Amino acid sequence: MSKALRLLLLSMLGCIMQTTLSGYLRIAGVAPDLMIALLVAITSFGGSYTGFCVGSVMAMFYDASVGYVLALNLVGYTFIGWAAPLIRRFLQQKLRRLKHKSVLVMMVTCFFLTCVREILYIGYLFLIGSEIGVVTLLRMLLCAGYSTVLLLPMILLVRRIMTWHLGRARKVREDLNDDRKDAATETHR
Numbered sequence: 001m002s003k004a005l006r007l008l009l010l011s012m013l014g015c016i017m018q019t020t021l022s023g024y025l026r027i028a029g030v031a032p033d034l035m036i037a038l039l040v041a042i043t044s045f046g047g048s049y050t051g052f053c054v055g056s057v058m059a060m061f062y063d064a065s066v067g068y069v070l071a072l073n074l075v076g077y078t079f080i081g082w083a084a085p086l087i088r089r090f091l092q093q094k095l096r097r098l099k100h101k102s103v104l105v106m107m108v109t110c111f112f113l114t115c116v117r118e119i120l121y122i123g124y125l126f127l128i129g130s131e132i133g134v135v136t137l138l139r140m141l142l143c144a145g146y147s148t149v150l151l152l153p154m155i156l157l158v159r160r161i162m163t164w165h166l167g168r169a170r171k172v173r174e175d176l177n178d179d180r181k182d183a184a185t186e187t188h189r
Contacts, residue, residue, distance in 0.1 A: 006161055007042065007054050013157075014038040015061035025150075030139050032146040033114050035062065036080055040110045040151060041158040043084040055081025076120050080113045087112065103155070110151045114144035 014035045022031040035058055043051040059077035063069075091105045098104075118140040126132055 003046075003162075006164075007046075007050065008057065010038065010042055010158060010161060011054055011058040011061060014058050015065055018062060019065050025146075027146060028139075028142065030142045030146065032150050033117065033143060034147070034150060034154070035059075035077060036114050036117060037110055037147050037151040037154040038158065039077065039081050040084045040088075040106055040113065041154040043081060043088070044106065044155070045158065045162050046085075048082050048085050051081030051084050052078055053081070055079070072120065072124055076117045080117060084109055084113060103152070106155070107148050107151055111144045111148045114147045115140060118143055 017034045017038070022034050025032055025034075039051065039055055039058065042054050046054075055077040056074060058081075059071075059074040062077075063071060063073050087109045088105050091108060092101065095101050095105065122132060122136060122140065125136075
């Protein structure tokens with residue numbers, strides 16, 4: 001399977017997880033932003049261009065499924081996809097003396113970008129006249145922290161999908177067919 005099809009599959013999977021699964025993962029009424037966690041994990045396999053493209057496709061799927069016409073998510077997730085590799089590279093240069101820093105750098109990147117997306121959303125709420133308070137800022141930090149924790153399973157999911165080889169699947173399928181044939185010949189004896 002080509003890399004583009006895998007990224008498209010991950011984009012659709014991210015949208016589905018954000019619209020369905022995140023509602024079940026609420027803590028104190030705050031749902032994690034699974035799309036940002038998935039997008040940060042995806043950008044570890046590609047650069048800024050890949051993140052830009054996947055972020056825009058993911059946001060278009062999300063806007064279409066939820067019914068937003070403002071396209072605030074399109075701007076936010078496209079920026080996040082573009083900025084995640086740049087921030088990760090910057091942090092890796094600053095923390096070059098620290099060993100085993102790749103997951104830590106990805107978690108800091110996810111936390112920061114989730115805060116940026118939440119600030120964008122809070123700005124939108126302010127513009128439409130909603131009241132913003134300390135609780136809103138605490139909810140933003142909880143969402144960012146929760147999304148950062150859920151980055152770890154997203155890394156495993158992305159790694160599994162991006163490194164999956166069709167040859168292995170064919171071999172497993174052939175082994176299953178051989179087992180079925182052996183079982184069928186044993187039943188006829």
